[in-house]
Amino acid sequence: MGASEWYIGLMSGTSLDGVDAVLAAFPSGAPMQVRGHVHGPLPEALRHELLALNARGDDELHRAALAANGIAEVYATAVRTLLVQTGCDAAAVRAIGAHGQTVRHRPGEFDGVGYTCQLLNGALLAERCGIDVVCDLRSRDVAAGGQGAPLVPAFHAARFGRPGEALAVLNIGGIANLSLLHADGRVGGFDCGPGNALMDLWCQRQRGLAFDDDGRWSATGAVHPALLAHWLAEPYFERAPPKSTGRDLFTAAWLDAGLATYPRLEPSDVQATLTELTARCAASALQRHAAATTRLLVCGGGALNGHLMRRLAALLPDVTVGSTADAGLPPLQVEAAAFAWLAQAFVERRPGNRPEVTGARSPRLLGALYPAA
Structure with missing residues (x-):
């Protein structure tokens, strides 16, 4: 070389x-x-x-x-x-x-x-x-x-794109972003919502741990439908691309505003609901903007969260969900x-x-x- x-x-x-x-x-x-x-x-x-x-x-x-x-x-x-x-x-x-x-x-x-x-x-x-x-x-x-x-969709297209295949790449870091690699060669992408940032914040507050290892804690909780609906009402999710976001929007105050509406929840249920929020935002965005996608490759720290990956697979039954490691590049x-x-x-x-x-x-x-x- x-x-x-x-x-x-x-x-x-x-x-x-x-x-x-x-x-x-x-x-x-x-x-x-x-x-x-x-x-x-x-x-x-x-x-x-x-x-x-x-x-x-x-x-x-x-x-x-x-x-x-x-x-x-x-x-x-x-x-x-x-x-x-x-x-x-x-x-x-x-x-x-x-x-x-x-x-x-x-x-x-x-x-x-x-x-x-x-x-x-x-x-x-x-x-x-x-x-x-x-x-x-x-x-x-x-x-x-x-x-x-x-910026990563350009690289994702170069590294993972295949002519004739409708594929998407979901990067789950603090914020989650989608790259849409259409079968005809078109490329799309945008930040679809919170990734690990809010899940990590809640885990740190409640358990003193940096993150929920493999999603084990969230898997013990139950999703709270009303709290999830409250968070999903965030106007950002309905905005049309191009769009991007970050900790400027998905802050501790944003998290706490929802929790104040539904107090006295079990901490594990909040974690489960936050995990579902991340999965639901990504799955809904994919279905809305690239419904023909047949394969989703996940990278970033979220790819190591087994519970989150299972939720993505459940929400996208017609899509093969896996890590970018399946395409030769480890998610981290x-x-x-x-x-x-x-x-x-x-x-x-x-x-x-x-x-x-x-x-x-x-x-x-x-x-x-x-x-x-």
Whole structure:
């Protein structure tokens, strides 16, 4: 493999469960190759600060700048670990595609343009790694009138799309997004609702655990129909694409507003209802916008939630539901691989967005470059 063909993708998503790093190559006319993958946790103090920066607070500019430095250091550690594990020299890596940590996402709002904010000191990451860094991958799409998200459908189409097959990819991170790969080659996609964020929040509150392992706790509860209906009445779910969302909408306050309407529920029943909400939003969106889909591939942390996967299968009886591992790419590697792919697109001066997904005026080159020293 030539030196110019290796790329590193770095992803820390809205679930705030850590950083995934993938070393990958995308040779022309040949299958994608993944040489290695590492996952590293976020330091608890940094994780807490990033959660806090999703809402208004004191001295935000100072705190955000330091958090951006902290993300760069965590990313650099992941890169070093990945290079050691794979035996790859930094000089052999053409570029790093780094997502950064989303703390605000408000495209199209306020002044007609809005913004999306992913914290990351790209200059510091380039200094620490000695590799070109491509980051700030969403802002140009927003500047062109788009949502800036989701960006992964373009990669999903390249990696999983098959002519003549109606397939969808569901990424369940903190927020869930769907990529619709139609049999005729059309590509669609949008954020369909909450993913793990609310389930994790409730599990942390009630059990002191970061997440509901394999959905075992939610499987012991019973869905509360009235609470589920209350949450499903959220206007976002009925909005037509292009659309995207995040922790700006699906906040602790959003969760608590529903719980205040139906107090004194068993905690396990709330967890079961939150799991059903995630499954129902995704299944309903798929049926509404791509009813001909015959296969659904799930990635992200949600693919490891057995109860959630069973609920998706039950809600989509005519669709084969499985993990992206069934198509050769483990679910925790997909998003990081997508940002490695976006880095290659930037280096080769190819557009990284799909306007039919994001709503941008036309295709755009995505990202800002911080060259290696």
